[in-house]
Amino acid sequence: MSEVAPVVPLAEAALKVEMSQAAPRMHRTRRRRRRRGGTSEKQQQLRFGYRFKPIRLKKTPLAEKLSSCSQPTFIVAMSNNDQEADNLESVFKQKRIIRSNVRQTLKSMDPSLRSQEDDIIQSIVLEAPWFKSSKRLCAYISCSALREVDTSKLLSQILSPAPVSFRLQKKLYVPRVEDKNSNMRMFNISRIDDLVANSMNILEPASVDADGNTREDVMHANDPVDLFILPGLAFDRSGRRLGRGGGYYDTFLKNYKELAKEKNWRLPLFVALSYSVQIMDEEVIPVTPNDVLVDALVSPTGVIPITSAALGRGLCY
Numbered sequence: 028m029s030e031v032a033p034v035v036p037l038a039e040a041a042l043k044v045e046m047s048q049a050a051p052r053m054h055r056t057r058r059r060r061r062r063r064g065g066t067s068e069k070q071q072q073l074r075f076g077y078r079f080k081p082i083r084l085k086k087t088p089l090a091e092k093l094s095s096c097s098q099p100t101f102i103v104a105m106s107n108n109d110q111e112a113d114n115l116e117s118v119f120k121q122k123r124i125i126r127s128n129v130r131q132t133l134k135s136m137d138p139s140l141r142s143q144e145d146d147i148i149q150s151i152v153l154e155a156p157w158f159k160s161s162k163r164l165c166a167y168i169s170c171s172a173l174r175e176v177d178t179s180k181l182l183s184q185i186l187s188p189a190p191v192s193f194r195l196q197k198k199l200y201v202p203r204v205e206d207k208n209s210n211m212r213m214f215n216i217s218r219i220d221d222l223v224a225n226s227m228n229i230l231e232p233a234s235v236d237a238d239g240n241t242r243e244d245v246m247h248a249n250d251p252v253d254l255f256i257l258p259g260l261a262f263d264r265s266g267r268r269l270g271r272g273g274g275y276y277d278t279f280l281k282n283y284k285e286l287a288k289e290k291n292w293r294l295p296l297f298v299a300l301s302y303s304v305q306i307m308d309e310e311v312i313p314v315t316p317n318d319v320l321v322d323a324l325v326s327p328t329g330v331i332p333i334t335s336a337a338l339g340r341g342l343c344y
């Protein structure tokens with residue numbers, strides 16, 4: 028809907044979100060990232076055919092002109108709702124472009140490299156003190172057709188019976204899609220055999236076990252989760268995560284964070300597993316207010332701690 032708006036809001040309205048393909052500027056952060064072995068813009072150009080650059084609010088010529096006017100002017104402008112819808116549409120469009128490019132890159136990844144990276148990533152996790160000390164975990168069941176980082180070794184380790192005299196067995200919750208409206212639950216399982224393939228060919232638990240007992244839903248558990256192991260299509264070094272577009276994880280994580288706040292629980296650590304080719308520079312992935320940031324990434328080159336929560340829990344490079 029259109030409405031009359033004064034000049035200043037219109038100048039702001041004319042600020043445009045754009046995905047720039049402009050020439051790169053070499054700066055300190057980027058040089059630092061390159062030293063760390065991150066995905067440089069040049070590498071992104073090679074992999075994806077063009078460079079992803081952070082989304083920036085850019086002043087259009089109209090905005091420039093309007094902000095230099097000294098007299099108040101009234102002209103027809105878009106309503107705030109229309110602008111928000113436009114910005115969201117632009118973010119979703121950019122997400123679709125990145126998804127499509129990363130899917131292609133993953134498809135062309137050499138299977139033996141993928142399998143090596145799977146092993147390294149899982150070994151890093153299995154050896155990590157923050158993993159060893161986690162008693163309750165939520166993890167995804169990897170789907171190789173989707174080229175997701177393998178979690179099978181992690182899951183079998185988590186589910187392997189602990190020696191009687193040893194520390195407590197870990198408790199594992201895994202996702203189950205409830206409907207097409209971004210609703211997902213996390214159910215406790217104790218054996219890999221508890222899983223059956225869903226319509227998307229991803230293994231998931233039935234809501235009742237083989238004996239007909241209702242499985243424990245993590246949202247009704249008495250104790251907090253220590254660690255989430257998250258999937259995703261792409262990640263950036265500021266902790267942004269691009270999923271497969273269903274909104275399942277973002278919706279779930281938002282609800283879980285609210286539950287933890289209500290119960291006064293410490294927040295879990297949110298850790299995503301990523302092949303090297305899925306990691307992008309800081310703030311390259313566009314986000315909406317619904318997107319939940321991850322605390323750290325585990326890639327074949329090591330752990331990338333992002334938030335103070337990650338550093339506080341002892342995650343380091």
Ligand SMILES: Nc1nc2c(c(=O)[nH]1)N(C=O)[C@@H](CNc1ccc(C(=O)N[C@@H](CCC(=O)O)C(=O)O)cc1)CN2
Binds near residue numbers: 168259275
């Ligand atoms: N292993 C795993 N389990 C998970 C998720 C996940 O990402 N990985 N989910 C995370 O949300 C939920 C399921 N969401 C999913 C959403 C899309 C697709 C999928 O097959 N997407 C295709 C594209 C389909 C299309 O565009 O029509 C793809 O990504 O290639 C799979 C699972 C819950 N369980």
Ligand SMILES: Nc1ncnc2c1ncn2[C@@H]1O[C@H](COP(=O)(O)OP(=O)(O)OP(=O)(O)O)[C@@H](O)[C@H]1O
Binds near residue numbers: 274275317
């Ligand atoms: N917390 C939320 N509440 C309601 N809807 C949400 C929430 N988070 C995401 N969505 C919706 O889900 C859809 C997909 O969102 P988005 O593209 O960010 O998902 P994604 O990060 O790719 O997927 P996922 O979170 O499953 O990995 C969007 O329509 C978005 O509005």
